[in-house]
Amino acid sequence: MKIVTNKKIYIPLLLLVAVVSVVLFYYKHQDKHAYQIEVVKVEPNGYGYKILKGKQTVVYQPFVPALGNKQTFLSEEDAAKVAQLVRDHFEAGENPSISKDDIHRLQLSGYKE
Numbered sequence: 001m002k003i004v005t006n007k008k009i010y011i012p013l014l015l016l017v018a019v020v021s022v023v024l025f026y027y028k029h030q031d032k033h034a035y036q037i038e039v040v041k042v043e044p045n046g047y048g049y050k051i052l053k054g055k056q057t058v059v060y061q062p063f064v065p066a067l068g069n070k071q072t073f074l075s076e077e078d079a080a081k082v083a084q085l086v087r088d089h090f091e092a093g094e095n096p097s098i099s100k101d102d103i104h105r106l107q108l109s110g111y112k113e
Contacts, residue, residue: 035090037083039076046072049083051090059086064108065098078108 035058038050048062063070065082073079082098085106089096 033087033091035087037080037087039079039083042072046074047076047079048072049079049086051083051086051096058090059096061086064103066100066103073108074110078106081106081108 034053036052038052040048040050040062042048042062046062048060050057050061051059061083062072064073064078073082082103085102086096086098
């Protein structure tokens with residue numbers, strides 16, 4: 001019976017550990033959302049957002065929803081807050097509509113109804 005030397009075991013074992021580490025690192029750092037958010041500049045001085053699935057735009061929202069007027073978001077952060085809520089609705093299989101209550105709950109600043 002032949003005894004396997006330690007060197008013959010260590011090299012494949014180290015390669016296996018390296019490959020598994022790379023795969024786990026990639027999996028942990030990839031985006032877990034099916035829908036992506038893109039905040040967009042809306043002229044003259046506001047913001048809106050897009051919800052994308054892959055390269056396809058699913059929602060283009062240049063104005064604050066549910067207010068009934070064509071008022072843009074005052075900041076990128078406000079647009080991103082609403083876009084994240086819409087994305088959460090999509091990913092949960094819910095109606096992605098936003099209500100006035102949602103707008104108030106997100107504490108967006110400076111919007112007139």
